Amino acid sequence: MKYILSLFIIFFSITVAAQTKVSGIVVDSEGIEIPYANVMFPNSSEGTITNEEGRFYLESDSTYDILSVTLIGYASEEIKLEKKVNYDLKVVLNEGEELDEVVLYVGKQPKKGNPAIEILKKVWAKKRQNGIYLFDQYKYDKYEKIEFDFNTIDSAFMSKNIFKGMEFIFDQVDTSNVTGKTYLPIFINEAVSEVYGDNKMNEKVERLVGNKNSGFNTNQSVISFVKDLYADYNIYNNYIKLFNKSFVSPLSKTGVDVYNYVLTDSSYVDNKWCYNIVYYPRRKNEMTFKGNFWVNDTTFAVKDINMQVSKSANVNWVKELYIEQEFEVLSDSVFLLKRDYLLSDFSLRKKEESRGLYGKRTTVYNNYEFDKEKPKSFYNKRVDPYNELIYNRDSTFWDQNRLESLNDDEKGVYKMLDTLKTVPKFKRLYDLTTILVSGYVEIPKLNLDFGPIYSSFGYNEAEGIRLRAGGRTYFGPNDPWRLQGYTAYGFKDKKFKYGFSGKWLLDRKNRLIISGGTRRDVEQLGTSLTSSSDVLGRSFASSAIFTAGSNNTLTDLNLTTFGIEYEPVKNLVLKTETNFRTLRSALPEDFNLDYVDPDAPGGISSETKQYDVNVSLDFTPGRKTTGYGVERSNVNSNFARLYLVYTAGLKGFLESDFNYEKLQFYYRQPFQLGGIGRTITTVEAGKTFGEVPLSLLSPIPGNQTYFSIFNTFPNLNFYEFVTDTYVSGQIEHNFNGRLFSKIPFLKKLDLREIVGLRAVWGEISDANIALSAPAGAILRAPTDEVYYEYSFGIANIFKIIRIDFNFRGNYLDIPDARPFSITGNLEFVF
Template identity: 35%
Template sequence: MQILKKGFFFLSVLTFSLLSLNAIGQSTKVRGKVVDSKTKQALPFVNIAYKGTTIGTTTDFDGNYFLETRTPGDSIYISFVGYKERIFAVQKGKFQTLNVELEAETFDLQEVVVVPGENPAHVLLRKIIKNKKKNNPSRFKSFQAETYTKMEMDLNNIKEDFKDKKIMRQFQFVFDYMDTSVITGKPYLPIFITESLSDYYYQDKRRVEREIIKASQMSGIQDNASLAQFTGQLHQNVNVYDNFIDLFDMGFVSPIADGGLRYYKYYLTDSAYRDGNWCYHMSFKPKRKQEPTFVGDFWVADTTFAIQNMQMRIAKDVNLNWVKDLVSNNEFQKLNDSTWFLKKQNLFVDFMLTERDSTKQMGFFGRKTVSYKNVEVNVPLKEEIIKLDNNVIVNEDALSHPPEYWNDARPYQLSERESGIYAMVDSIQNVPLYKNIVDVVTTFITGYYVHGKFEYGPYYKLYSFNEIEGNRFMFGGRTSNEFSTKIMLNGHLAYGTKDEKLKYGLGFLYMINKLPRETFGMQYKHDIHQLGKSPNAFTEGNILASLLKRNPNNKLTMLNQFETHYEKEWFQGFSNTLKFRYRDIKPTEFVPFEDRIGNPISRITTSELELRTRWTKNEKVVMGEFERVHLGGPIPIVNLYLTMGMKNVLGSNYDYQKIDLSVEHTFELPPLGNLYFLASGGKLFGKVPYPLLHLHEGNETYAFDPYAFNMMNYYEFASEQYASLFVEHHFNGLILNRIPLFRKLKWRTVVSGKGLIGKLSDKNNGSLANTEAYMRFPDGLSDVSKPYFEASVGIENIFKFIRIDAMWRLTHLDDNPYQDFEDFGIRAMLQITF
């Protein structure tokens, strides 16, 4: 699941729709370095601007600069106090490198007396912080605006020898679209572009956010409203006025954070009129290495002390995976004498898959630009906007606008290369080699191999082994989107060489509506099943469960199960799922079913009706045609399950009711990392055999399972009433970054703790000698009236995707002679984190 959450979105962006090439607006790009002509030392804070315009920048602390614009002058003017001014001609619409040596000027100056005093940059910073509340865009009770969003992905650092490789012979036409990044100087090839035009609405009361996407187009995708909803503004926000800016699950300290002086050094470098406002220019850099900070500069308006423009670049040594570079540029517009609002926001990310020399290895650029116009603040939202049942609405005609519409709607024209991407990506998809590469990557991540109207898999279940079935072979699959985007059929066949029995399953999922989600489905299976496993555990038949077992894998039962469901999402974040479930559970020699005097019981038959209610708010979700991945949001996720066992329905022998409640959330606590918690509890009303009690989630593999008790065995504890708590804190390098060796390794510390307490009444406690219970407990199963605790300390980010935990079982160490457990163990898991 961790891998799916981080990788799912990037699989969605590799195809397109044709667009004519009639927009021309080529960017002029200039980058370079400014040094002293004699000492060759880098010169920071040098002013660089297009002559006759206000378009400009300053060199950073290493003397480097970059400047990109679609409306340049014909020459660049360079000036710095104490040095001779210089002017250079530039070529419009092209990339160029311009390294400059400045010659010092000699002046006869009068004596200057320097007295101690406060850094003027600190004085200005305090005024900015004092006025943050009235300048922060999120202060408005409501606002609405028209937004234009453009996203692009590029393959970078492409070398000449790569073009000449045999594998690339079928792709030579794409190299006509090569360009060069002004930020990094790397050559790149655009491979994906998407644009959207939206009406965006925000209201602080009840935290209402709505986005109506009026137009959207994506290279490679002609008609996909599900993906179109992720091309707008709502799912990404960089607010420089926040103390901490969340980027890739890491809280970066804002340059104007309340505690900014603890993290940054500030320099007041210039002052000038900009767009009719007297502004001050400040540069900043981190005080310490590897902290989540930026380097950059900003212009701030006098009197209001509102930010006019801020450029931030992540510090070079930040402990962040896969990201080599990141630049965010935020430009603000003045709505009236005292009100400023965002005008344009650019985000540039250089993704690198390895730690090797970034000048030699290929990677990816990700770029996003959001422009705002027709901004209205503190205007109450219309009731029809508030009542929309989804945060993001895609208009019916959003994907069908002609090129002429886009030429008028864009705030600027696309360059020839940008426009050509739409046609170029379509051509790529027709190359057989490209299709083969996509098939291999998709199969590896999803587990299924797609061929026409069918998906074969999952491949990790083709072979496994356990003590009951011996060698298990399985073949399965499901219908693909080519078969239908309304209904998905699935099924599997499995056979064990030891028990010589055939197992199978068959079902379907019908998509009634996608937004908001409404589904109906049925599923039947005759197969082995592990009672008491967590929802994150390896599924039955997974080869990893066989390879990583720490106890004999023999606590499986035979299950016949029919299940049908109806799911209704009333509005985004609130849904109900109604299920009917019939189960026929049969014992094995390892998991016997016996009554209280020892007579064997051949089966347990139940019929259940279950109502699930799920609630959260402003959650981010990535959706395919049928499946979706929940990425969490600012509000805890609440799940409530109400279950009713119905006696005499399809042969059911038991009448009972259950209620289960869980609350989970991740708190971002920069700079201390993030804290995840999962609290759950439940109660059963009625008398039932032990397989229908809450069998607490054990884990008998060496893989770390975040939703299980990793030092607990299966069939160790059961409850009819219970409460549990799981807390895990990720320090994101806060501790190990201060140790030189670990700083280079970029390892991160994580600690966790889990607790559980439960209760059994005499009528359900099959471990008592004189019991009223239906069934005798198997050896080793008991109640958990004495609390159970386990804790762990781990290292994550080993080779970027491995986590290893040292775990301790803290209670129930001597009171169960039938369970072969460990009081200390090592567990590992694979995860993709930034």
Template identity: 30%
Template sequence: MNKTATGLSVAFALCPFSKGTRVVCYLFFLLFSGFQFALAQTVIIRGKILDARRNKPVEFANVLLTGTTTGTQSDLNGAYAITLDSATVAKGSVTLKASYVGYSPDTRTVAVSSQQKVITLTFRLQPQQTNLSEVTVKGKKDRYRNKDNPAVALIQKVIDHKSRNRRESFSYYQYNKYEKVEFDLSNVSEKFRNRRSLRKFDFVFNYLDTSAVTGKVNLPIYLRESIANVFYSRNPERKREALEAEKSSGIGSYVDNNGIKVYLETLYQDINVYDNNIMLLAQQFMGPTSPLSPQFYKFVIVDTTTIGPTRCVNLGFSPRNPTDLLFQGTMAVALDSSYAIRKVIMGFPRDININFVTDLRIAQEFDQVGNDGLMLTKDELAIEFNLLKRENGMGLFGQRTVSYRNYVLNHPIRPELLAGLSKEGKELNLDRDDTYWTTARHQELTNKEKGIYAMTDSVRKVPLFQKFMNTALFLLEGYKPIGPFEIGPVNTFYSFNPIEGFRARVGGRTTVGFSDRMAFETYGAYGFRDKRFKYFASATFSLTNHNTYTYPIKHIQVSYQNEIKIPGQELQFVQEDNFLLSFKRGPNNRMTYNKVVNLDYLNESKRGLAFNVNLKRIDQAPAGVLRFDQYVADMGDQTVPLAHLTTTEVTLGLRYAPHEQFYQGKNYRVPIVNKYPIFQVRFTAGVKDLLGGQYAFQRLMAYANKRFYLAPIGYTDVTLEGGETFGRVPYPLLTIHRANQTYAYQLESYNMMNFMEFISDHYATAFVDHYFNGFIFNKIPLLKKLKLREVVTFKGLWGGIREQNRPESSNPDQSGLLRFPTDEQGAPLSFALGARPYIEASFGIANIFKILRVDLVKRLSYLDNPNVPKGFGVRFRMKFDF
């Protein structure tokens, strides 16, 4: 396995949740990359396998140490490496044989000695002039066909029998699982190691190593171990992983170490080669045993082999289109009545439309457990990350190794062992001492691996490192720590809008260094045009034994805010006074000054269920050119200005998000998207005369979101939302639909709607976004090399306002209602939806320069409303994604 990658990919691969976290991770990893390395303890033969005619790499070619069972396969760059033990080295010479179907084998003998550490040996295979190209993965001159192809007939047998060969075919199984995830900064150059700025970290010299896989210098930077007992029952189907112990290195409170662990679990998930679709790198790939695989893969019989007493066929497979999200590799299929997979080695094609991954290899072996059947006994996943996908660049190499022991098959399992969360552990027991780990590990750590824990602990104590991380967090995450307090976020210090003009703000909050159970936050702002101060203060009290930011949260929060707000806008992951949101299209001179007293109780559980009770008093006053013009009884269409309106609201909320996981950033808790749905229900009651509340009403809202994976044509995100307001209330208390007048594409807002354009007391909305992941562009020769990806979206809004809430002359009783906003000439700017829905759609091109998405958005209805954007709108969105 080639372990090259660029240093910048360290941050982007591990921390794609926020720009700040990604870059901080990158800088951290680079900080440790500047030193010399320890000498390898073994002799490594490494090199490349090339096509002699085209001088291009031969991927997944076999390299065998003749006379032994030791061998390997070349990776996507044609690179291979074999480690020789001392007994083999003592022979003085070894013979290696390289082979691949469609090529003449090449056998080479090379002298070895204990004085050598790394030997470079390159094979150049000559293509065979045979008819094999007709059915081989490599064949290009002759058309590949499924018909009369014995390889396709064999994979069909595997597909037909896979329900019997899956481990889920057992009535029960249980085993002990040891998992180890390690990341190394790889291919560190001599020039970089000698940088003067890194001299204060000379102590990491003792932890550098030479890779046993590639022979290249690497620096271990992260290690996580876990031990668990796994239990499975087929009827009823239930699987539970009970964690016994967990241990990881980390860099302290600078990043969310638990969030990093969770994200790594999404990158390095359990892989079942029998699954139709395989989740990996937060993407879904069609597996080679899917019933649809013969339509998307090429299959070829490579050779035959023997595993134990069973004769097997090595079946090669690769995508028909190498840019699609499919695998390439070989599997050993048993030539008995089971047609079981005994061994599989697979990875990505070189041209696959995946970012930042230079190489990937999955290696699994299945062995007989007693007389009961086959179970997984070898499970390895290695990924090489590189920002520019450069073969010889500096980067990150991560490897997940899982060991299984103590298999028990088809023996009933006590119900209490299957009860509880699908993956959980007793928190007090997860932190085990060294004695436990020494006996519980399935294999002993190497000296290099043992040193990772000591190295990261030592690094955190270096004053230069602490100063560097604090400065980086201020610049990139937005907060500057000062003792137990931190100032920020920096992106809100300056902003502007037509009402406030230039807006200055400063604020901050306490850290866990102040208290684990209490958190305080505050800010003050001033608008130089409206000459008004705005401010906020909150106190949060954790009702658990961890801090107020750690999931699951259980807290009580009280706050007071005096602020300006765009009616209908509730931004989820950014501040409304974020500097970048200051740039807007169209008029933005209608806002409200809000004074909000808030008391909130939140109770989350690890099962994904959250319960919320909220008491809120809101006082709204018009700002800018917005007016609250109230109709008065017996005055017809005449109105009187209303200075403000006040409501007291009690809200009960219920949210269910099974298997939800997060990365906790400095500003927001960012969910890691998975295949499970999210449901939310919220009921709000306005209580008249309580704390000065002027209106009695009820509001009900329901929300559902789910990602549907549709490999190989991408995935679809669907969001459905509906709500209704009961009672007679003025329009600021109805639903003012989320519009977006910025040039950034917002997922669950209407990007061609104006602020306050549509108001409803009952509504239903649908957001549908389909990401093709390059499925179409991959077929177009001029586009597939750019690795662009297609996105299509649809947004629809249905709704209306009942007669009792319509402030129109047709309403016989308008008294108490507020006139809808108008422009300077008295023409209406806000409307109720009619019989037809509001619709907009867009086509986007994503993955431009690997980070940029550009959408052409078209509004399809209500085109005669004032100030409606004409034609297509261009919107932008930045996102790092694999």
């Protein structure tokens, strides 16, 4: 009975949404699949092309009884459709010439004399003269709907034990109009915005007017992550960025090198005469699309376009990626984006039958206005990041402002998820997922989180086995204040450690925050050049279970801090902080931090007490964040960062030992280099003025772990180089498989090649060397020549493993120098 009911639900849901649906496969006379064949409803502009396996799916709201399948070089076929829904058709195309006047193009298309490319050249010439670029100022309304769906829903899936007690969710099963697969909506977020722009000032601002989602109002991180994943793109640009990768646009000037283009048809589309151009990749494994577009014959503006990423593209976890854009004609010469639809099929495998998760974004644009100038202050004005009214709009607002109505299944999702949250079994599954993602176990009755659970166990030579327990206050993701703390115990040194901190957001609009805390713990210092002010922060090296060589350069740290920060402009943070530190070696028999101190008994001190004041500027243009509380999370990583900090040590205050000044500079810049991959660069420089001991100097960050950690030197031991003046630079480039894809026996593995170069120059004064002479260590700096390393890496091994082979370039005569190392990581990247 359950099987029959399931089939009834699926059959009903796939037949009510559209009038005509067809799917199948196109093959030649020998049964070999034919990719990129044209599948159309005759006398219409509705059609698609077959994928690399020759399969297709097509649906329409209109009723058709004929399906036309064509490909230049083959005789066309017309299939009579007996029903409104016709699945699993098999269409056989026979080779032959149907039209004598048509030049036949088979396989790779010529670049010279190709009429499709001649049309493309005119598109390139006019691309900056279409749409909103024609006007000095513009304004439009924007409606965006983001949806997640489980796909490939069948009776076997519905009958799994995990869904017992939750069977009602399958009432919302529907069918994709792109893939033809059944799916179950599980999340919807709607947003209405007003967008203003000024082409003369190159300014743009988007003001949120309303936001609504299906039962998970606190899940801002999911929404922000998806919005960043599906960042806005322009089909006229040479590259379209999706999933942090650059895909070659079919309208790119470099497209002729990676695409085949065929002019297949011409017809009226919304009373505009247009040409239809089909395009498909010249080679597999490249970041390209396949599809077709209609382009106007006078303005050479695109009227409609669809783009589908080839399955052979080197993208993890994405089985299908489909984009559809529709443009409206404002006048004879102005084409404006009207609707943008994007669908991603996320799956662990790329096999046709594998289940996965659809991520869909639909964006509708309307109510365009032009040449209404606004002052620059309008675009720079700071607004409250959270307006409660915006997130609690009533049904009347949504009925008036939705630019595209919800279908019955989407409406049902709101009700279904509200009901689902009351089911205990679902709540347990949701809580378990939250724990795995956040690392915290929620205790709602106490408004506390226990964790992070991933820091519960560690090991180092000073503490031996280390167990840690901690927690934080948690009323919600946007708490205006937060307290957190931990305690830890080392079984070797038999000592308890602890840390405690608090933050309070005083002004949400300009993010005025006060913070403070204290920590007593064992730490591996010198793992980064630029100082960190996180009172509860802990370097990975401090708890690494396995290390290269002896990791005995640990420090017993007692730190207390208080700070005030302010964000006068978006992504520009000004901060002042005071801190008091006590530092001594955690393993004095192996590594000590002694220094010359005439006032100490015996003239030597093993402990440094230091009070510092610092002022910093942190500028992160392009950074996107989620949340509006005292803590926010970054939702993207492709932003630059400029960090400047001035530190002054004040001798005598709170028994502080040293007067000194330190200036530090840090700059990080990622680059998306079109089709050849992604580069990340960093530059750091710093100088310490005054005489300070080893504990206050700047060690060049070595890496004795077996993990690849960017901005460290994997062939340097901790404290191998120590400086008071330094300049460092690092560059890493990921080719995203561009080279391996050209090697026949490697291209199917989807491996990605990474190269890196790291270099540093530094010096240390004789006075600072003499001050720390009792430490017994030889303090050296890379002064005579720049120290450098280079590396070659292979990433995406089994989709998650990265291995780097690191080579030391010089200073090989230093005792215990490591000329070569292998490091690795688990990376979950697209």
